Amino acid sequence: MADGTLFIGTRRYSSWSLRGWLAVQMAGLDVEITTFPLAGGATPEVKARTPAGFVPYLEHQGARIWDSLSIGEYCAEFAPGLWPEDRILRALLRSASAEMHSGFLPLRRTYPTIMGAVASPQARDAAANDEATADIARICALWAELLVATGGPYLNGAEAGIADAMFAPVATRIRTWGLDATDVAQGYIAAIHDHPLVKRWFAEAEAEPADWRREHYETRLG
Ligand SMILES: N[C@@H](CCC(=O)N[C@@H](CS)C(=O)NCC(=O)O)C(=O)O
Incomplete structure (x- = not known):
């Protein structure tokens, strides 16, 4: 049991x-x-x-x-090990995770999570606004800082941890919506999508019953 x-x-x-x-x-x-x-x-x-x-x-x-x-x-x-052992790195990743948890509202409202879907460029451009674009820029800068600090390929370092769990959905949003992101951010987004647990989540999402889909989300994809 x-x-x-x-x-x-x-x-x-x-x-x-x-x-x-x-x-x-x-x-x-x-x-x-x-x-x-x-x-x-x-x-x-x-x-x-x-x-x-x-x-x-x-x-x-x-x-x-x-x-x-x-x-x-x-x-x-x-x-x-889901947080770095080093106190200073742990403080950095905890702060970034808290920033994700309490912030980035414009990004979250503008580009909803729809795992595995691909939005049309027209839907993306129609949704775009300065606040959401600023959120993406902040996230790219933050990821770059954390990846340098821990050595990557995950925010947590060699193995994914809590900070990666907190930011993984953002990585999927950037891909779903085809948003502009730096090369470093794109590398991190690829690492997240290649993670076996994320792959499993996507597969399980795909297998969910069709009547769990909600029109008010799906129609936003354009
Ligand atoms: N601050 C919460 C947010 C959780 C949240 O907003 N969950 C949504 C789903 S993504 C929810 O349960 N919404 C209620 C509903 O859809 O009925 C957390 O970090 O867990």
Whole structure:
């Protein structure tokens, strides 16, 4: 019997779920996965089954952990290598992860997560705005700084960690929407898409029932 359950939302749309799921998988926690098809906000099952009304939510060996960054921190207690060993690098990656967690709203609103989809150039250009473009520029600069600091190819260093879990969905957005990014950022985006866990998430997203798709997201792809 598994040690608990990770509750997530539709893989195709739920960027926060990917963060929590990656952390749990990277730490090797033995949990069952329960997936709620998201309604596009205030999904009744999510409201009923989770403390804050959001996924991801983890129940593990008596602990209840909600919110992606808390799940990441919890997972790192089991697998300390999910943060760098060096205090100064750890502080850098924690700050970047917190910045991702609380920021980049224009980017998130402008270019929604639709895993594995490709937006038309017309849809991308119609959605574009200065605030979202500034978010991308900040993310590219941040990734460059972290990759130099830890040596890459992941933000965490040789092996992916919590910072990569936090930024992986952004990497998928940049690809889905065909956004301009620096060569360094494109290299990181490729590394994220080549990661076996990310590949597994995409495959599982593709296998989700067709009636879990939501028109108000899909039509934004153009
Ligand atoms: N700050 C939260 C955000 C979680 C969040 O917004 N999750 C969305 C799905 S990506 C959700 O559960 N929305 C409720 C719903 O769609 O019913 C975290 O880091 O986990």
